[in-house]
Amino acid sequence: MVWTETLERFPYPFKEDVYRYSNNSVPMENPISVEMNSRYVEEIKLKRQLLSDHPERCFQSLPHSIKAQWEAAALVMEQLAGAYPETFSLKKNGREWTFQNKTLNEMQSFTYGDTASLDHEPLDFVGRHVQEDLILMMQRDGDLYLDAGQLCFPANWSLAFNLGMKFRQIHHPIPGFKEEGLDSRILKFLLRLESGVPWERKNWSLMAGDRLDTSLETFDEWGKLRKTVTRDNAGEFVHLRIEVQKLFRLPQTHSILFTIHTYVISLERFCENPEWKRQFYEILKELPPHITDYKGIGRYKGAVLAYLEEQL
Ligand code: HEM
Structure with missing residues (x-):
């Protein structure tokens, strides 16, 4: 599951030689919630396997999220068809829609808004066609709640545990987040997000190994x-794990679709860019x-610092 494309395409995350928690969100240049790359088929296969083997770990929803799930699924399908017309198409005839995935040779007709016309809930359905994890935050009473999600590649957290939690509760484990008032500032920013x-x-983050499924539930396997x-195996064995996270306001249900695309690269490969190597060492x-x-x-x-020092 490691990075095989050119380094120029790798989502390098750092701006400065010093890293601290902050609201590092920026407006999107290319406003699309999901992105396909050369790992598509392999990662979709893995996602679907995890969903089938561990359904409770990988998909959770509260009953009142269905309408917002439809809105999120529509946004993702429309964007897929718009950005990758050679792979995806979406045909609409009133509420009767047909979604086609040519890479996987799959076609699904359904009635928009009628969950019984799909084999899975809408977010779970569309998530099986994208590499991203999809989280739905619903807004009410001046707060944001995690009311549905499809999560196959978590960075050490549990969807089943976090279901129904508010934004600040979810971020409670992060040291300094509350004390520095970051949680409230970010929440305020999110509540004002516009469609x-x-x-x-x-x-x-850094990880030992390269597995995408680092759920809290399987910590004993990978931790x-x-x-x-x-120092000797760090270059090959330690991987930098980057999550590109996107935030889309859904205008009808006023909820937020939060997509997470996870990229993993070995330190060895990452260090092929001398400036990245230097800056990451400093950080x-x-x-x-x-x-x-x-x-x-x-x-x-x-061990990682010793490896990097040797390379510098
Ligand atoms: C609105 C959708 C979001 C969801 C569902 C979400 C969810 C999460 C979760 C589950 C964690 C792991 C917490 C744990 O240890 O159990 C986390 C970590 C974190 N989140 Fe969010 N988050 C969201 C948005 C944001 C935004 C907009 C920021 C902006 C700064 C942010 C900043 C962070 C940071 C800094 C961490 C710690 C990550 C690390 O050090 O590796 N989150 N988030």
Whole structure:
């Protein structure tokens, strides 16, 4: 699942030599909620396998989210058909719609708004055609609630645990987020999000190994790999994990579609860009313990720094 495309296409996340939590959201240049790349078929196969093996882990929804799910699914299908017409098409005849995925050779006709006309709930249906994880935040009483989501590639969190939670509750585990008032500032920003003006941000982390499914529920399988990182294997074994996260306001239900596209690259490959290598070394060396610990890097940070120093 590692990066095989040119480095120029890799979503490099850093702006400065020092990293701190902030609202690093920016207006989107190319306003599309989902993106296809050369890993498409492989990742869709993996997603569908995870959904079939672990349905509760990978899809959760509350009954009142159905209307917003339809609106989110429509946005994604329309954008897919618009951006990738050689792969996707969406034909509408009133409420009778047909969605076609030519890469997977699949065609689905359904009645828009009638969930019984699909095999899955709308968000779960459309999520099976995109590499992104899809989260639906519904807005009411001046707050945002995680009321539905399809999540196959989480960075160490649990959808089943977070279902129904408010934005600030979800972000409660992040050290300093509440104390610095960041959670309230970001919530305020999100509550004001306008339809037609989508935003995006990048999140980053390091991981031992390259698996996309790093759910909280499977921590015992992948967390222990952190103990096996050494200066000698770090280049191949340690991966930088980037999430490109996009925020779209859905005008009818006034909810927010939050999409997460996860990219993974080995340190070795990442270091082929000398400026990235230099900047990431500076960032990691200076990273305060509360962020290092939260991201789970503490145990092998020394080995990674030693590897990077050797490369510089
Ligand atoms: C509105 C949709 C969003 C959802 C559903 C969401 C969800 C999450 C979740 C589940 C986590 C992991 C928390 C844990 O440890 O259990 C997280 C982490 C985080 N979120 Fe969000 N988030 C959203 C938007 C944002 C925005 C707009 C920002 C803007 C700055 C943000 C900043 C962060 C940061 C900095 C972390 C810590 C990540 C790390 O250090 O690796 N989130 N988020």
